Amino acid sequence: VENFSFLPTPLQFYKTLSEELGVKLRVKHDDLFQACGGGNKARKLQYSVKAAQKEGHNAIVTTGGAQSNHVRATALMTARLGWKAIMVVHGEEPKTEIYQANLKLARLSGAKIRFVKADNVASAMDQSMEELKNDGYNPYYMRGGGHCVAGCYSYYDAVKEVKAQLKPEDYPDYLVLASGTGATQAGLIAGCGSLLPGARVLGISVSRNKERGSQVIHESLRELNGALARAGENAQEIHFDDAFVGEGYEAAYPRLLETIEWAAKAEGLVLDPTYTGKAFWGLVDYVRKGAVAKGANVLFWHTGGIFNLMASKDI
Numbered sequence: 001v002e003n004f005s006f007l008p009t010p011l012q013f014y015k016t017l018s019e020e021l022g023v024k025l026r027v028k029h030d031d032l033f034q035a036c037g038g039g040n041k042a043r044k045l046q047y048s049v050k051a052a053q054k055e056g057h058n059a060i061v062t063t064g065g066a067q068s069n070h071v072r073a074t075a076l077m078t079a080r081l082g083w084k085a086i087m088v089v090h091g092e093e094p095k096t097e098i099y100q101a102n103l104k105l106a107r108l109s110g111a112k113i114r115f116v117k118a119d120n121v122a123s124a125m126d127q128s129m130e131e132l133k134n135d136g137y138n139p140y141y142m143r144g145g146g147h148c149v150a151g152c153y154s155y156y157d158a159v160k161e162v163k164a165q166l167k168p169e170d171y172p173d174y175l176v177l178a179s180g181t182g183a184t185q186a187g188l189i190a191g192c193g194s195l196l197p198g199a200r201v202l203g204i205s206v207s208r209n210k211e212r213g214s215q216v217i218h219e220s221l222r223e224l225n226g227a228l229a230r231a232g233e234n235a236q237e238i239h240f241d242d243a244f245v246g247e248g249y250e251a252a253y254p255r256l257l258e259t260i261e262w263a264a265k266a267e268g269l270v271l272d273p274t275y276t277g278k279a280f281w282g283l284v285d286y287v288r289k290g291a292v293a294k295g296a297n298v299l300f301w302h303t304g305g306i307f308n309l310m311a312s313k314d315i
């Protein structure tokens, strides 16, 4: 699989948070991914858009909510490549002239943004594809969240990247991340299976329930293993925990907000209420309850979310 070239993201040890938590905490900073505003969605696009480019595409249609990191990263990526882009955004167009955070960046990229009701996303995407074809483009249809096998593969590859940054004695016992579509988690499970077999991947759901989330990860893993022509070596049982979702996607709750404040004050670690804050609160709770052992090597995979923090009215 080819990708656009990019630098490894930083890996940092957090001393104070490690002491307060009682584990050895390292953070893989994909929030600082170098392109398209950063985050896991930006990393995935380096692979999925490369694959689309190889197939001769020169335009894209995709979808997400107003504060979707995927929509923002895709819009910026297409601007960089000079592609035409239509973003089908479910929800109302903001009343104010000034769009916030992710949506502001998507608009600045010059992508066409089309607001529709959630029920009309599929038809609006089909219509957008037709429009671009009629204008002479060869558009690529990208599912919401950028979910595809090349995206999963980018996280298989990312395990190689982090392994090269770690000393063997620091290899993780646990790898913790925020999980939505589960594509990131599927790639990390496959990568750890090959390269860091001692690492238990703990996915903290940001929206889906355990059953649905685990099932989708299972399917993504099967697809990825098929593409890699391997039998799923050392596949671990899927851990997708929906206990930290709260009332739902983008819904905040007091323990989550306290965790975000604590991490920022204790050591300048920036988390957000939609994704990484929920995952980090999950980690704190696991350590408190003994599900993650004291003294363990913990790798927290920071998947981004700064723009969700900036758009939040809760913190």
Ligand SMILES: Cc1ncc(COP(=O)(O)O)c(C=O)c1O
Pocket: 039, 040, 041, 069, 070, 145, 178, 179, 180, 181, 182, 183, 184, 185, 275, 276, 303, 304, 305
């Ligand atoms: C910051 C952030 N973290 C985590 C996720 C979840 O990633 P995935 O959909 O691969 O599970 C997303 C998805 O939107 C995200 O934007």
